[in-house]
Amino acid sequence: MSTATQSETSAGETGAQQDVVIDAKIDELHYGKFKAVRDVHIPFTRNSITAFIGPSGCGKSSALRCLNRMNDLVRGFRLSGHVHFRGTDIYDPKVDPVAVRRHIGMVFQQPNPFAMSIYNNVAFGLRLNGFRGNMGEHVERALRHAALWDEVKDKLRASGLSLSGGQQQRLCIARAVATEPEVLLMDEPCSALDPIATLKIEELMRHLKESYTIAIVTHNLQQAKRVADKTGFLYVDTSEGGRTGYLVEYGHTDQLFTDPREEFTKQYIHGDVG
């Protein structure tokens, strides 16, 4: 596996390595007695899109949610391994998970705008951070960044819930980028959207990676092919009786789809297993 070539260096430590922003090494991820994920080691490089693909239940969302400690909300969650972000293990007891999430934003599967105006949705994160600058300007910039400005500039006071599904998801992206985090995690961001809205979000992702480091979970192989620079393929191991996801292969998206190293990967992308 190519992950073996990635040493345990983290971002900022060395410029020689490709600029690694997050170095995630999940040895074992448990929910109570249930072992959900094992042996996932993926580096996330700056200004690139890294995709997790694999069948449902392979733990790709669980792995993604490790990267900003969203799993802390799940009772019984335990992780062995590390997630290095800018040289610090975010699972270090001294690290505040709230601070982590302010640097590593997240977009969810279901668009989840709050029941408040479009403007206040975007301003929400800024206000949490005690932002004192020009709010209107920042909100506009975030909405432009999320390619939503032209559609909503005349109705910023309208409820975020009044938008279409695709617009809601872009609003959530605007909300996440408003505070200018370094990393954006996207957990199947298009699975609740129609194909046109999906293409819009994908175009947006390619644009956003110029400013952010993006990690995305998708069940859609074509989507990974279209947007991701690197791809990790996770599969389910049932040999120990449970259902434990593990990383089968990780590499450049082109290579993984055209010339996979593992026979298993080949079978999966050809639709022979799943």
Added chain:
Amino acid sequence: MVSHSRPPSRLDVAWDRGFRFLTWFMAWATIALVLFIVYKVTESAFPALQRYGFSFMTTSHWDSNREKFGVLPEIWGTLYSSGLALLFATIFGVGVAIFVSEDFVAPAWRTLLKNVVELLAAIPSVVYGLWGIYVVIPLIRPMADWLHNNLGDFPLFGTPFAGPGMLPAAIVLAIMVLPTIAAVSRDALVNVPPRLREGAIGLGATRWEAIFKIVLPAASTGIFGAIVLGFGRALGETMALAMLVGNSGVISVSVLSPANTLSALLANHFPEAQGIEVGALMYAALVLMGITLLVNVIGELILWRASAGMKGAH
């Protein structure tokens, strides 16, 4: 192939019709019962309605010898005690609801706490009354005396503590409506879609920021419903109040003063009432029903407008 289908037997049809008629009958019987109660109360109140008219609600005497009746202090006492009780019960009830709907302790403990709070509703009213007299009043007496002695200039504590009165009544009443408010608020909080909370947490909100800025507002309609429900219960509560409120027709903002409520008035006066006093009591009952109805209608209206406002957003 032989089909096993056959038309329903005559018995099936008869049973079906009979059952439909039975449910129809029960539904209408309930409505008829409500109308019958209102009709009978109004009918019995009629002599008093004719004799005292609207002044019944604006005067303050209850004198059966001189046949002078007015329930203004009781209306005041009913609203004041219920409002005060609701204030306490909302603070505690919503607090309990947040605690049992959040992931602070293991699910088993949450279930236990939830059931214990709901158990409060199973304690008979008269037990609350006794407990109020023998436990709450002695317990709050030092604090109440202190409040009057030191903050007596403040109208809220303007009269000396008389024992039975507004404050002990409101405290006990609050405990009695707490289970309603806690249970209904909890349901409202649990029904907030988890993705809203996740959205806030994912943006770097602390747990309390997520609760206060996202979860509570999202559940506010349900919580408001809980408060209206609690208010309705508080207005009608009788036994404990009759024992605790002091039964004196005084209008005072002081929480240390004795007071009276409509329900306590009814409970205390019906044994000896005769003639026009029965009519006056029925009139008071009508006023109480009117207040309760009004509160529920206003509550429904606000809830309806809130949900219509949300729909309008789509």
